[in-house]
Amino acid sequence: MIEIIKDWCKGCEICVKRCPVDALEMSDELNKRGVYPPKLKEENECNFCRLCELLCPDFAITVIPDEDEKPVESKSRLIIGGITNEV
Amino acid sequence: MSEEVKKKMIDANELRDKYLREGMLPTIFCNGCGHGNAIDYTFWAIEELGLDMDKVALASGIGCSSRIPGYINADGLHTTHGRALAFATGIKAANPDLHVIVFTGDGDCTGIGGNHFIHAARRNIDMTVILLNNFIYGMTGGQLAPTAPIGSIATTAPYGNIEQAFNISELAKALGANYVARWPISYPYQPIKSIKDGIAKKGFSLIELMSPCPTAYGRRNRLGNIEALWNWYEENTILIEDYEKIINYGTEEEKNSIKEKFKIGVFQDVDKPGFFGEYEKLVNMLIEKDDAKLKGGSQ
Numbered sequence: 347m348i349e350i351i352k353d354w355c356k357g358c359e360i361c362v363k364r365c366p367v368d369a370l371e372m373s374d375e376l377n378k379r380g381v382y383p384p385k386l387k388e389e390n391e392c393n394f395c396r397l398c399e400l401l402c403p404d405f406a407i408t409v410i411p412d413e414d415e416k417p418v419e420s421k422s423r424l425i426i427g428g429i430t431n432e433v
Numbered sequence: 434m435s436e437e438v439k440k441k442m443i444d445a446n447e448l449r450d451k452y453l454r455e456g457m458l459p460t461i462f463c464n465g466c467g468h469g470n471a472i473d474y475t476f477w478a479i480e481e482l483g484l485d486m487d488k489v490a491l492a493s494g495i496g497c498s499s500r501i502p503g504y505i506n507a508d509g510l511h512t513t514h515g516r517a518l519a520f521a522t523g524i525k526a527a528n529p530d531l532h533v534i535v536f537t538g539d540g541d542c543t544g545i546g547g548n549h550f551i552h553a554a555r556r557n558i559d560m561t562v563i564l565l566n567n568f569i570y571g572m573t574g575g576q577l578a579p580t581a582p583i584g585s586i587a588t589t590a591p592y593g594n595i596e597q598a599f600n601i602s603e604l605a606k607a608l609g610a611n612y613v614a615r616w617p618i619s620y621p622y623q624p625i626k627s628i629k630d631g632i633a634k635k636g637f638s639l640i641e642l643m644s645p646c647p648t649a650y651g652r653r654n655r656l657g658n659i660e661a662l663w664n665w666y667e668e669n670t671i672l673i674e675d676y677e678k679i680i681n682y683g684t685e686e687e688k689n690s691i692k693e694k695f696k697i698g699v700f701q702d703v704d705k706p707g708f709f710g711e712y713e714k715l716v717n718m719l720i721e722k723d724d725a726k727l728k729g730g731s732q
Contacts (some may be wrong), residue, residue, distance in 0.1 A: 349446075356464040363660050379459075388571055399445050400621040403469030408445040410563075 347410045348386045356408040357381030361407060364377035367391040370398065443480065457504050465646035465659035467618035468498055471565055472505065474621065478628035487601035490531045494546065494653050497572045498538035498565035515546025515693040518553040529709055532632055539580040540570040554608040554637050556660040556708040561631045562639045564601060567646035575649035586653040602641050606701045611636030611661045617643040627699065628656050636707040673698035698725040
């Protein structure tokens with residue numbers, strides 16, 4: 347889960363552009379400053395790497411890992427010894 | 434990740450509660466400015482070191498970067514332009530138990546206060562300087578800073594800069610600072626480790642963070658797009674190790690391609706005696722000498 351302090355966001359979109367799994371998008375609700383803060387996509391592959399939290403210059407993002415483990419999407423495959431194994 | 438490690442890592446909310454003056458937020462920094470990241474990285478470094486914030490003193494001069502101590506929940510001095518290092522030397526002299534951290538900018542530290550910087554590094558005074566280099570005097574309206582690369586446009590250089598730029602990290606290395614590192618702000622983990630090493634190190638440590646300035650620098654230099662400016666830092670930097678390999682074994686073409694790039698990495702990591710350590714030794718030696726003399730005289 348990602349918590350966003352909406353009124354601290356300045357809308358630089360660094361978190362959206364730098365997310366390694368492309369899990370964030372800009373929301374369509376304006377905040378107090380008149381910018382669109384980010385939000386987690388409905389379907390996302392967020393693995394709680396906390397990069398957005400570190401790269402946010404305005405301290406607006408908190409990443410809280412979910413308690414229950416997410417089922418791994420079939421897209422991500424481990425390659426072991428040249429053989430592609432579906433996990 | 435094991436359960437133990439998971440428990441040990443605090444989340445950003447706890448980090449903010451612990452170190453940030455939340456009443457001051459949102460920050461005054463422009464949209465896309467990297468100075469906020471420097472605060473965040475410093476928090477993580479302090480958290481990993483486990484420092485007591487009552488034992489931390491901050492100092493800063495004038496400029497965008499010098500607003501940073503206002504956001505950190507520790508005692509700080511917001512001093513005159515360029516004199517942050519002089520005031521920090523005073524703090525350290527008055528109370529050597531404090532960890533002195535100086536936040537300063539490129540214009541503040543090397544432009545206005547260049548001589549203070551040179552002599553603080555030469556005397557190897559025990560402090561950590563976090564220098565945010567954005568190539569411009571951002572707060573006062575975008576005047577040319579001594580660190581601006583050749584050709585960059587500023588309000589005082591409308592046809593492009595023709596002066597050679599200051600290479601702060603190489604200068605500090607030559608002056609014999611104990612720890613010198615340079616990282617762009619767009620990499621999070623390396624600066625955290627460098628700040629951590631710098632605070633733990635006795636003697637002068639300089640961490641130069643290359644921080645993007647979209648408003649005063651980027652806009653005039655066709656880097657107004659925040660994403661383009663952040664990517665610029667990755668395209669125009671090269672690790673010291675790679676740089677040296679190419680200089681020693683590379684082809685002419687490769688050598689030409691890295692000429693304009695900024696070296697990043699840890700420039701220097703040594704353990705030389707600092708000024709206050711030596712001063713303490715000197716004072717103790719003189720006291721002993723004096724005591725012996727007094728004893729000799731009374732007999």
